[in-house]
Amino acid sequence: MKPLRWRELLLSLLFYAVLFVLFSWPLAAHFSTAYLGRPGNDANQYVWNAYNFHRQVLAGHNPFFTDLLLYPRGTSLVMHTYTPVIGLLNVPLGHEILAVNVALLLSFTLSGVGAYRLCRRWVDNPVLCLLAGVLFAFSGYKLAHLPDHYHLLLTAPAPFYIYAFLEAFRFREGRFVPQVRRWGQVALCAALGIITLLSDYYTLFGLLYFSLGYALYYALRLGSINWRRPRPWIVLVVVLVGCHIGSRMLKLAGVPDNSGFWWGGDLAGYLLPPPHSRWLSTTATERLLNSSRFNSPGSVENIMFLGYVLPLLALFTLVGLRGYSTLRRDEDRGGRALPGLALLFFMLTLPAVRVFGKEVLRLPTGLLHYVPFFNNIRCPTRHVAYLSLLLPIVVFAALDPWLRARLRPAARLGVSVGLLGLVLLELQPKEQPLLKLADVPAAYLAAAQLPGDVLFPVPFGLLDGYRKVGQMDGDDLFYQTRHHKKLPGAYISRVPAEVFASFDQDSVMHTLLTLQEHPDTTLQRPSAAAVREFLRVYHPAAFIVAPQFRGSAVHRYLREAMPAQGYREEQIGEYVLLRRQ
Known part of the structure; x- marks a missing residue:
C-alpha cells in the first residue's frame, strides 16, 4: 500500500x-x-x-x-x-x-x-x-x-x-x-x-x-x-x-x-x-x-x-x-x-x-x-x-x-x-427544503422591539420526546433567535415529571392550555387577582396568536382578560399581537 x-x-x-x-x-x-x-x-x-x-x-x-x-x-x-x-x-x-x-x-x-x-x-x-x-x-x-x-x-x-x-x-x-x-x-x-x-x-x-x-x-x-x-x-x-x-x-x-x-x-x-x-x-x-x-x-x-x-x-x-x-x-x-x-x-x-x-x-x-x-x-x-x-x-x-x-x-x-x-x-436527492430568515413573521419582529423579557406564543406547550402538554411549535425556537425574548414552553429532552405538572398548577396557565387543546370545554374563568399574579410571575411583553388560533376559544379568552390588564390587540399580517400599552 x-x-x-x-x-x-x-x-x-x-x-x-x-x-x-x-x-x-x-x-x-x-x-x-x-x-x-x-x-x-x-x-x-x-x-x-x-x-x-x-x-x-x-x-x-x-x-x-x-x-x-x-x-x-x-x-x-x-x-x-x-x-x-x-x-x-x-x-x-x-x-x-x-x-x-x-x-x-x-x-x-x-x-x-x-x-x-x-x-x-x-x-x-x-x-x-x-x-x-x-x-x-x-x-x-x-x-x-x-x-x-x-x-x-x-x-x-x-x-x-x-x-x-x-x-x-x-x-x-x-x-x-x-x-x-x-x-x-x-x-x-x-x-x-x-x-x-x-x-x-x-x-x-x-x-x-x-x-x-x-x-x-x-x-x-x-x-x-x-x-x-x-x-x-x-x-x-x-x-x-x-x-x-x-x-x-x-x-x-x-x-x-x-x-x-x-x-x-x-x-x-x-x-x-x-x-x-x-x-x-x-x-x-x-x-x-x-x-x-x-x-x-x-x-x-x-x-x-x-x-x-x-x-x-x-x-x-x-x-x-x-x-x-x-x-x-x-x-x-x-x-x-x-x-x-x-x-x-x-x-x-x-x-x-x-x-x-x-x-x-x-x-x-x-x-x-x-x-x-x-x-x-x-x-x-x-x-x-x-x-x-x-x-x-x-x-x-x-x-x-x-x-x-x-x-x-x-x-x-x-x-x-x-x-x-x-x-x-x-x-441524488430532490431539491432540499429551506427555512429562511425572510420567513420570520412580522409579528415576531415587532415583538422584538417591545420592552420586556418574555413572549407568550399561542399555541405553547412542553414536549420532551416522551410526553407533552399543549403544543410547542418548533418554529418558535427559530423565532426566538430573532426576538430574543424568553418563552414559557419548551421542546427539550428529558424533562422531569414535576415540570409537566407545574403547567397545570397556575389557574391562568391551566385555562390557556385547556382552551387551546379542548376549545369546547366549559371552565370557570380565573379571577382578576389570579390574572394579575400570572402577569407578575411571567410579565409577558406580548402574546402572539398564530393564524390557526385566531378567533379560537383561547384567543377569545385573551381578548376578554388582557385589556383590563393594560394589553391591546393589533393584527400584523395573519398574526394577532396583544401588547402591553
Whole structure:
C-alpha cells in the first residue's frame, strides 16, 4: 500500500465539498440566511442550540443551562440533544445559521475524507475509496435526516477514530485487553471520542460498539472458526433460538425495552428508496413507506437505504470473491474483524428481524434494549451509519484485487467510475427544503422591539420526546433567535415529571392550555387577582396568536382578560399581537 499524500486528501476534500453543495442545493445560495428544514420540524432546535450556547458563553453563564425556555424556572441542557460542537463553532462566528451550515459542510466533507482514508488502508483503487466516502458521508440514511436531525449528520470523527484505533492497539487471539502500539494514537482516540460526545450520542455509542466488538472478535477467537464443520452452525442456531426465546420472555415479564423494538428496523427499510430520492422514489414506494405495514408509518426512522449497487456488490463478494479480500492478508492493518463488525451493525439495526411489520426472529443484539443505560439508544435503525462505513470497505477490499487480476488499468478505471456514477444517481436527492430568515413573521419582529423579557406564543406547550402538554411549535425556537425574548414552553429532552405538572398548577396557565387543546370545554374563568399574579410571575411583553388560533376559544379568552390588564390587540399580517400599552 502506497503512503497517502496530502494532495490526494485535499482533492477528495474538494470532491466531497462540491458534492455537499449539489446534494444540499439550494442551501449554498442562501448559506448565511437559511438552513435546511421544513416549517415546525426539528431543524429549528439546532439553530437555537447554537444561539443559546453563544449567548450563555458571552454572558459568562453555564452554556448547559438556559432561562430562554420554561421561563421563569429555566432548564438544564445536559440531557438535551444540544450539539455543543456547533455551539463551540458559533462562539467565534456569532451567527447561528452560519455556524449550523458550516458545521454540516465540515461534517459531510470530513466524513467522506475520513472514509476515503480508512478505505485506502486496504484498497489501492482511489476511485473505489472515493466511492466508499460517498456511501458513508451521503448515505440514504443521512440524506433522509438532513432536513430534520442535524446531530445524526455529525459523523466526521467516526472513520478517523477507527483508523486511530487500529494504529493505537494490537490485539491477540484469546485476549480481550490489547497491547498499546502508539500512545499518540490512543490520545487521538480519546480526543475524537470527546468530539463525538459533543456531537451525537448515537455516533458515540457506535464507536463504543465498534471498540468492544473488535476486542471481542479476538477474545472469542471468532476469526478462527471453521464454518465448514457442523458444530459452529449448531452453536449459532442454539444461540439464535435461545436469544429469541429469552427476549420474548423478557417482554412477557414486562421488562421495559424503552420502545427499542417498536423503533427497530424492518428489512423493507433497506430496500425501499426514501421519499427524498430524485430518481428512485415513486408514488408506490412512498405509499408503502407510509402504510401501516411499518410500526411508525411515514417515519424517517424506517429508512436504512444503502442503494442497490452496494448490496448487490456485497452479495457478489460473499458468493464469489471471498478469496480475494485484502483484509486478512496483512494482520498489521487490522482488517480481519471488519466483516464481522459490519454484520454486528446490521444486526443492531434489527433487534427483531421484520419484513413489512411481520416479526420473524429476535436477534441477540435485541437484548441490549432490556439493559438500562444502553436502552436509551431507542432508535436502532440509526446504527446503519456504521454499516454504510464498514460494508463498502469490506466489499472493495475484495473487489479491488479481483478487478486487478482481470482488467487492464483503463478498464478498471472505467468500471470504478461507472460504479461511482451509478451510486451518485441512486443517492441524488430532490431539491432540499429551506427555512429562511425572510420567513420570520412580522409579528415576531415587532415583538422584538417591545420592552420586556418574555413572549407568550399561542399555541405553547412542553414536549420532551416522551410526553407533552399543549403544543410547542418548533418554529418558535427559530423565532426566538430573532426576538430574543424568553418563552414559557419548551421542546427539550428529558424533562422531569414535576415540570409537566407545574403547567397545570397556575389557574391562568391551566385555562390557556385547556382552551387551546379542548376549545369546547366549559371552565370557570380565573379571577382578576389570579390574572394579575400570572402577569407578575411571567410579565409577558406580548402574546402572539398564530393564524390557526385566531378567533379560537383561547384567543377569545385573551381578548376578554388582557385589556383590563393594560394589553391591546393589533393584527400584523395573519398574526394577532396583544401588547402591553
